[in-house]
Structures are given as C-alpha cells and as structure tokens.
Amino acid sequence: MSGNEGKTGNTVWAACPSCAVWFPVAPDLLAARIDLHCPICHLEFPSGDARRILRPEDTTETR
Amino acid sequence: MTIETAKPVDRKDLRSWLATHDAAIWQPAESLSVRHEITALQHELDKANRFPPLLIERSILPNGALSNLAVATNLLASRSLAAQAMGLDDHRRAGPALAARTSATIEPVVDPDGPVLARVFTGDAIDLTGLPALVQHTLDPGPYLTAAHATTVDPDTGIDNTAIQRCWIKGPRRMSWFPYPASHNMQNLRKYWAAGQACPVAFWIGHHPAIMMGAQAKLTYPQSHWSVAGAVAGGPLRLLETTVDGVTIRVPADTEILIEGLAHPNLLAADGPFGEYTGYSGPQVAAPEVAVTRITMRDGAMYHDIGSGLADALVPDNLMNEGKLFAQAATVAPSLKNVHVPVSGRRFHAYLQLDNPAPGEARAALAATVANRRVKAAFAFDRDIDLFAPDQVLWAVATRVQWHRDSWIERDQPGSLLDPSLSLGVKTTSKIAVDATLPAGPQRDAPQPVPPILDVPADAIDRAQAVLASAERSTWPKS
Numbered sequence: 001m002s003g004n005e006g007k008t009g010n011t012v013w014a015a016c017p018s019c020a021v022w023f024p025v026a027p028d029l030l031a032a033r034i035d036l037h038c039p040i041c042h043l044e045f046p047s048g049d050a051r052r053i054l055r056p057e058d059t060t061e062t063r
Numbered sequence: 064m065t066i067e068t069a070k071p072v073d074r075k076d077l078r079s080w081l082a083t084h085d086a087a088i089w090q091p092a093e094s095l096s097v098r099h100e101i102t103a104l105q106h107e108l109d110k111a112n113r114f115p116p117l118l119i120e121r122s123i124l125p126n127g128a129l130s131n132l133a134v135a136t137n138l139l140a141s142r143s144l145a146a147q148a149m150g151l152d153d154h155r156r157a158g159p160a161l162a163a164r165t166s167a168t169i170e171p172v173v174d175p176d177g178p179v180l181a182r183v184f185t186g187d188a189i190d191l192t193g194l195p196a197l198v199q200h201t202l203d204p205g206p207y208l209t210a211a212h213a214t215t216v217d218p219d220t221g222i223d224n225t226a227i228q229r230c231w232i233k234g235p236r237r238m239s240w241f242p243y244p245a246s247h248n249m250q251n252l253r254k255y256w257a258a259g260q261a262c263p264v265a266f267w268i269g270h271h272p273a274i275m276m277g278a279q280a281k282l283t284y285p286q287s288h289w290s291v292a293g294a295v296a297g298g299p300l301r302l303l304e305t306t307v308d309g310v311t312i313r314v315p316a317d318t319e320i321l322i323e324g325l326a327h328p329n330l331l332a333a334d335g336p337f338g339e340y341t342g343y344s345g346p347q348v349a350a351p352e353v354a355v356t357r358i359t360m361r362d363g364a365m366y367h368d369i370g371s372g373l374a375d376a377l378v379p380d381n382l383m384n385e386g387k388l389f390a391q392a393a394t395v396a397p398s399l400k401n402v403h404v405p406v407s408g409r410r411f412h413a414y415l416q417l418d419n420p421a422p423g424e425a426r427a428a429l430a431a432t433v434a435n436r437r438v439k440a441a442f443a444f445d446r447d448i449d450l451f452a453p454d455q456v457l458w459a460v461a462t463r464v465q466w467h468r469d470s471w472i473e474r475d476q477p478g479s480l481l482d483p484s485l486s487l488g489v490k491t492t493s494k495i496a497v498d499a500t501l502p503a504g505p506q507r508d509a510p511q512p513v514p515p516i517l518d519v520p521a522d523a524i525d526r527a528q529a530v531l532a533s534a535e536r537s538t539w540p541k542s
Contacts, residue, residue, distance in 0.1 A: 010487040011346065023202055023336050024346035027487070032349050037333035039204035039347075044333070056487045 008056045015051035018043045022054075075271035075296055076317035077135065077365060080148060081118070087144060089115040096123040097134070097206065102199040105137050105370040114141035114374060122195040125206065130195035132366045139272055140374035145382055148272035150297050154382070155451055158402035161295070161386025162393065165280050169293035177303040177316025179267070184358040190235045191355060194320070195366050200338035206232045207337065210367040211266040211322070212278060213240060214312055215251040218258070222285040223313055224248055225278050227369070230266065230353070231334055239334040240264065240326060241350040247284045252326060252351060261325040263307035264353060269319030269367035274300060276379045281387060289313070307356065319367065320360045324353040338371045340380070341409055341481050377406045388413055388432055396420065396428035403450035410479070411439040414450040420500060429496035436477045442497045447516070459499045469498040
C-alpha cells in the first residue's frame with residue numbers, strides 16, 4: 001500500500017515578496033486565506049502575493 | 064548566587080527550587096541578548112553534554128534596554144535535577160516511580176491572595192514587550208513565551224485545563240496563542256467561540272519544576288491538572304482565583320508572572336514558524352490572538368523560558384512520558400522493570416526493560432507502548448541491557464533481533480503531524496515494535512540457548528582499573 005509512496009517531504013514553503021526569505025507554512029493556513037507574516041522583515045501579505053509558494057511535488061520535480 | 068525567598072521553606076515555587084540548587088546554576092557575568100544569544104548558549108551546552116540551569120540577570124531586550132527581570136532557563140535540561148525536583152533519587156527509575164505518583168491525587172488549596180498579585184498592571188500600563196521573552200531560533204518571527212501555562216475553563220462543566228502553549232508577543236497588549244488543534248484548551252476555546260463569546264485565558268509563567276511537570280500530565284477531558292500536579296510535587300498546590308471577563312479561573316498563587324486576556328471569536332492570525340521538539344522549525348500556522356487585559360507579577364519576578372527543541376524541553380516531557388508508558392505497558396507485562404524515552408529520539412523512541420518475560424510478554428508490552436500517540440518506535444530489552452547506554456542498546460538491537468521475526472510495523476496510527484518524515488497531507492504515522500530480548504531458557508536456572516556474553520573475571524577487572532588509575536591518559540586518542 002505505502003511501499004511505493006516514496007519520500008516526498010511534507011513542507012510547503014513561501015517566499016516573502018519583499019525580502020525573498022523562504023519560510024515554511026501550513027497548508028491549512030494557505031487554505032484559511034489568512035495573511036502570511038514574513039518572520040524576517042515582518043511584511044504581512046496574502047499568500048497570493050508570495051514571491052513563490054513551493055510545494056513538495058514542486059521540489060521533487062526539480063531534483 | 065543568593066536567591067531571596069520570603070516565604071516558608073516548605074512552600075514550593077521557582078525561587079525555593081533555585082535556592083536549593085545554587086551550586087548547579089550558571090550565572091554568566093556577561094549581558095546576553097534575548098534575541099538568539101541565550102538560546103545559542105543552550106545549544107552549545109547541549110552539544111557539550113552539560114546541563115546547568117541558567118540564570119541571566121542582565122538580559123538585553125530587542126530595543127537594547129536591559130530587562131528588569133532575570134531570565135531563568137535550561138532549568139530541566141538535566142535529568143538528575145528534573146528527577147530530584149520531583150523527589151526522585153534516581154532519574155533512571157523515573158518510569159515506575161512516576162507511574163505510581165501520577166496515579167494519585169492531592170487536592171489543591173485555594174487562597175484569596177498570593178505573591179503573584181504583588182504587582183498589577185492594567186490598561187496602558189500593560190506591556191508584554193517589557194518581558195525578556197526570547198527570540199530563540201533564526202526563523203522564529205519574534206519573542207515567544209515558551210513556558211506559559213495556558214489555563215482555560217470548560218464552559219459546560221467549569222473544570223479547568225492547563226497546558227504549556229506558545230505565545231508570540233506581537234505588541235504591548237497583543238499576542239498569538241497556539242493551542243494545538245487536538246488540545247483540551249482548544250476544545251474549551253471552540254465552545255466559547257461557538258457561543259459567540261471570547262475565551263478567557265490565564266497564562267502563568269514560572270513555578271517549582273515539580274509543579275510544572277505535574278501540570279503537564281496527560282489527562283482525559285475535562286479534567287483539572289492541579290491535583291495531579293500536587294501529587295507529583297508531594298503536597299497540595301496553592302491556587303488563587305482570578306476573574307477574566309466574568310469567568311473564574313484558578314491559577315497557582317506562587318507563580319512568578321500571570322497574564323490574563325481574551326481570545327475573541329474567530330480572530331486568527333499567522334503564528335510561527337517556530338522551533339519545535341523535533342529539531343526542525345514547524346510551519347507558520349493560524350492561531351488565535353489574545354488581547355491582554357491584565358499582567359501581575361511577584362516582587363522581583365523572574366521570567367522562565369524553555370529552550371524549545373533542546374534538552375530543556377525534551378527532558379521533562381520525556382520523564383513524564385516514561386511514567387505514562389510504564390503504566391500502560393505494565394498492565395500487560397508484569398515483568399516490565401523500566402522504561403526510558405531518550406532525548407536522542409526526541410519524543411518518538413521508547414526503550415523497555417523486562418526481567419525474564421514470559422512467552423509473548425515482550426510483544427504485549429511493545430504493543431501497549433506503540434499505542435501511545437507519541438511513540439514511533441518501541442524496543443524491548445533484557446535486564447542486562449542498560450537503557451541509558453546507547454552502545455548497549457544498539458548492541459542488543461544488532462545481535463538479538465531477526466527483523467522478520469522480532470519486529471512488526473503498525474500503519475496508519477495517530478502520531479505527530481510535526482514529524483518531518485510524513486508525506487504532505489498524511490495525517491497518520493507508521494510505527495515499529497522491536498523485540499530485542501533473548502529467548503528464554505528451557506529451565507529457569509539453566510543457560511539461555513544463546514552464545515555466552517564475553518566476560519573477564521572480576522579480579523582481572525579490579526586489576527585493570529588499578530593500572531588505569533595510575534596511567535597518564537591525556538595524550539590518548541579519543542576516537
């Protein structure tokens with residue numbers, strides 16, 4: 001059943017539109033449409049404004 | 064170091080505990096920033112396997128000012144000190160001792176007043192940013208209360224609940240509060256919110272370690288933690304009653320700092336990332352926000368911080384789980400002698416020690432252990448294996464296990480969603496149980512049907528130790 005599931009990771013990353021720092025975000029937070037908060041420059045922004053949202057499947061593709 | 068204490072010597076609080084461990088405490092002479100520097104010190108101590116409680120008298124706030132409050136941290140990074148705080152002589156026997164202790168209760172006493180009400184701040188005088196809360200790790204977005212025990216009341220029954228839950232200070236009167244979604248505090252909060260009401264909450268910071276550990280006992284819902292905390296501490300906990308938005312909340316009277324506030328309905332904001340017990344940063348999540356309505360503190364209050372993801376947080380947590388796991392497994396395995404939850408496995412590994420288990424008993428003990436939500440891997444060992452010696456544990460795993468016969472995997476079990484090995488969206492975990500005990504002998508006093516363990520005579524060991532004692536060893540290679 002899970003023998004072929006592979007290692008995919010479980011972390012979704014967001015990149016701050018201002019300072020470009022990457023930080024991990026919970027999928028539930030993205031779904032809740034609550035503004036993200038950059039931990040470094042403290043910009044608050046809708047997830048749609050993120051410089052990039054990187055999901056595990058995206059990571060796998062770039063390997 | 065001298066810690067002033069103006070109370071009866073038998074009263075248990077943070078000050079009395081620190082005063083009895085003067086020699087073990089390290090007070091750096093330097094000023095240290097609450098931003099990363101104190102936590103960096105803890106990381107270095109963990110790496111060096113040294114675990115002194117830290118008392119920072121001169122902490123530098125993010126605005127550059129010196130804090131008026133001392134920071135106490137790394138208090139329970141030492142298993143020995145943590146066990147002693149609960150009156151246990153040997154931390155290596157915490158499992159059976161705490162299993163017995165947490166099955167008892169000592170009811171709290173309620174006083175009308177308490178030291179924590181000595182200084183009261185309301186209205187514009189409230190300033191969370193004046194607390195020396197640490198910014199622990201690089202991706203933590205700001206200062207967090209890491210030793211704040213959040214106490215809420217079930218509106219249906221009036222029964223209170225207490226748990227350590229992180230709070231991110233976002234302004235003088237505003238902070239986020241992250242009750243884990245499955246937590247009992249979250250159940251209480253949801254009830255208030257479902258009724259369109261704000262959830263009153265009181266956060267208490269700093270107390271005798273036995274009270275703090277006892278208050279963390281895992282209980283059913285709704286069940287107050289005070290009587291178990293009293294049993295762990297060996298005497299009744301002294302409480303006082305405070306009122307937040309018309310709701311009476313009982314909190315420890317001898318705590319250092321008390322923060323009261325309201326989580327208004329459906330007011331959620333981003334919280335985190337935050338350094339977690341796994342050794343990784345947990346993701347940014349949605350968390351309730353608390354509007355702080357009052358802060359009180361003792362004269363000369365100390366601020367308690369817990370180093371998240373460090374021995375400071377793992378040791379007390381794992382000690383308490385050793386008691387819980389021992390109680391769970393002992394019900395099905397009378398030969399169970401001890402349990403250890405090593406810091407190396409974070410919360411995920413449990414070692415069991417059995418003495419001549421009956422056929423099937425080791426597997427029964429393992430099944431009971433992996434049923435615990437926190438445990439991902441459980442290992443059963445014989446009496447000759449020191450659960451606290453990693454080399455012995457791995458030797459037994461290497462030489463006493465046929466994996467196809469002696470291990471099994473349980474899929475789709477409840478577990479921690481913070482486990483980095485999970486795949487995205489997966490809400491359950493797989494677990495493994497490993498029986499690393501030797502087969503029983505055909506007769507009780509006859510040799511077991513396995514090769515004899517290497518040994519040398521005791522008199523030769525004595526001679527070797529005497530020779531070694533006089534040797535100059537400083538130039539010998541360590542690896």
